[in-house]
Amino acid sequence: MTRVRVLIVAMLLAMPALAAAQEAKQTNLENTLWDVEQRWLCTGPYEKPYPECVKSRAQYWVEGFYEVQSAGTIRNKEEKREDFSKRSRSLKESIRELERKRQEVISEPLKREGYESPFT
Numbered sequence: 605m606t607r608v609r610v611l612i613v614a615m616l617l618a619m620p621a622l623a624a625a626q627e628a629k630q631t632n633l634e635n636t637l638w639d640v641e642q643r644w645l646c647t648g649p650y651e652k653p654y655p656e657c658v659k660s661r662a663q664y665w666v667e668g669f670y671e672v673q674s675a676g677t678i679r680n681k682e683e684k685r686e687d688f689s690k691r692s693r694s695l696k697e698s699i700r701e702l703e704r705k706r707q708e709v710i711s712e713p714l715k716r717e718g719y720e721s722p723f724t
Protein backbone atom coordinates (compact mmCIF):
# COMPACT_ATOMS: atom_id res chain seq x y z
CA MET A 605 0.00 0.00 0.00
CA THR A 606 2.87 2.35 0.77
CA ARG A 607 4.34 1.71 -2.67
CA VAL A 608 1.06 2.74 -4.33
CA ARG A 609 1.00 6.01 -2.35
CA VAL A 610 4.62 6.74 -3.27
CA LEU A 611 3.84 6.01 -6.92
CA ILE A 612 0.83 8.36 -6.87
CA VAL A 613 2.83 11.14 -5.21
CA ALA A 614 5.65 10.69 -7.73
CA MET A 615 3.19 10.92 -10.62
CA LEU A 616 1.61 14.06 -9.18
CA LEU A 617 5.03 15.66 -8.77
CA ALA A 618 6.00 14.77 -12.34
CA MET A 619 2.90 16.39 -13.90
CA PRO A 620 4.09 20.05 -13.66
CA ALA A 621 7.46 19.13 -15.15
CA LEU A 622 5.77 17.40 -18.09
CA ALA A 623 3.43 20.34 -18.59
CA ALA A 624 6.37 22.78 -18.59
CA ALA A 625 8.22 20.66 -21.16
CA GLN A 626 5.12 20.55 -23.38
CA GLU A 627 4.72 24.33 -23.10
CA ALA A 628 8.36 24.87 -24.09
CA LYS A 629 7.85 22.65 -27.16
CA GLN A 630 4.72 24.63 -28.09
CA THR A 631 6.56 27.95 -27.76
CA ASN A 632 9.42 26.65 -29.89
CA LEU A 633 6.98 25.45 -32.55
CA GLU A 634 5.18 28.80 -32.59
CA ASN A 635 8.48 30.66 -33.00
CA THR A 636 9.53 28.35 -35.83
CA LEU A 637 6.20 28.77 -37.64
CA TRP A 638 6.34 32.56 -37.20
CA ASP A 639 9.83 32.59 -38.70
CA VAL A 640 8.73 30.46 -41.68
CA GLU A 641 5.74 32.74 -42.25
CA GLN A 642 7.97 35.83 -42.22
CA ARG A 643 10.32 34.22 -44.73
CA TRP A 644 7.44 33.18 -47.02
CA LEU A 645 5.81 36.63 -46.94
CA CYS A 646 9.18 38.44 -47.17
CA THR A 647 8.25 40.66 -44.24
CA GLY A 648 9.82 41.62 -40.96
CA PRO A 649 13.50 40.68 -40.79
CA TYR A 650 13.28 39.01 -44.23
CA GLU A 651 11.80 41.96 -46.15
CA LYS A 652 12.94 42.18 -49.77
CA PRO A 653 11.66 43.38 -53.16
CA TYR A 654 8.95 41.30 -54.82
CA PRO A 655 11.13 39.68 -57.55
CA GLU A 656 13.65 38.52 -54.94
CA CYS A 657 10.80 37.31 -52.77
CA VAL A 658 9.51 35.16 -55.63
CA LYS A 659 12.94 33.59 -56.08
CA SER A 660 13.22 32.83 -52.37
CA ARG A 661 9.74 31.24 -52.32
CA ALA A 662 10.64 29.00 -55.23
CA GLN A 663 13.36 27.32 -53.18
CA TYR A 664 10.66 25.77 -50.98
CA TRP A 665 8.96 24.09 -53.92
CA VAL A 666 10.25 20.58 -54.53
CA GLU A 667 10.66 19.25 -58.08
CA GLY A 668 7.33 17.42 -57.92
CA PHE A 669 5.52 20.56 -56.76
CA TYR A 670 2.13 21.27 -58.30
CA GLU A 671 -0.81 23.47 -57.43
CA VAL A 672 -4.47 22.91 -58.23
CA GLN A 673 -6.13 26.27 -58.71
CA SER A 674 -9.79 27.08 -58.12
CA ALA A 675 -10.74 26.60 -61.79
CA GLY A 676 -9.17 23.13 -61.73
CA THR A 677 -6.01 24.26 -63.52
CA ILE A 678 -2.91 22.35 -62.45
CA ARG A 679 0.41 24.21 -62.44
CA ASN A 680 3.85 22.77 -61.81
CA LYS A 681 6.87 24.49 -60.29
CA GLU A 682 8.10 26.13 -63.50
CA GLU A 683 4.64 27.40 -64.46
CA LYS A 684 4.15 28.82 -60.99
CA ARG A 685 7.55 30.54 -61.07
CA GLU A 686 6.73 31.98 -64.53
CA ASP A 687 3.36 33.21 -63.26
CA PHE A 688 5.02 35.02 -60.36
CA SER A 689 7.55 36.59 -62.74
CA LYS A 690 4.74 37.84 -65.00
CA ARG A 691 2.96 39.31 -62.00
CA SER A 692 6.15 41.03 -60.96
CA ARG A 693 6.62 42.56 -64.42
CA SER A 694 2.96 43.60 -64.70
CA LEU A 695 3.09 45.10 -61.21
CA LYS A 696 6.07 47.26 -62.20
CA GLU A 697 4.33 48.30 -65.42
CA SER A 698 1.12 49.14 -63.53
CA ILE A 699 3.05 51.28 -61.06
CA ARG A 700 4.76 53.15 -63.91
CA GLU A 701 1.42 53.68 -65.67
CA LEU A 702 -0.25 54.96 -62.49
CA GLU A 703 2.67 57.30 -61.84
CA ARG A 704 2.45 58.65 -65.40
CA LYS A 705 -1.32 59.21 -65.05
CA ARG A 706 -0.82 60.91 -61.70
CA GLN A 707 1.69 63.31 -63.24
CA GLU A 708 -0.75 64.08 -66.05
CA VAL A 709 -3.60 64.75 -63.63
CA ILE A 710 -1.45 67.02 -61.51
CA SER A 711 0.03 68.96 -64.42
CA GLU A 712 -3.16 69.33 -66.52
CA PRO A 713 -4.76 72.16 -64.47
CA LEU A 714 -1.42 73.96 -64.34
CA LYS A 715 -1.04 73.76 -68.12
CA ARG A 716 -4.54 75.19 -68.63
CA GLU A 717 -3.70 78.14 -66.41
CA GLY A 718 -0.53 78.84 -68.35
CA TYR A 719 1.84 77.95 -65.52
CA GLU A 720 5.37 77.14 -66.56
CA SER A 721 7.71 75.45 -64.16
CA PRO A 722 11.00 77.20 -63.49
CA PHE A 723 12.66 73.78 -63.29
CA THR A 724 12.09 72.72 -66.91
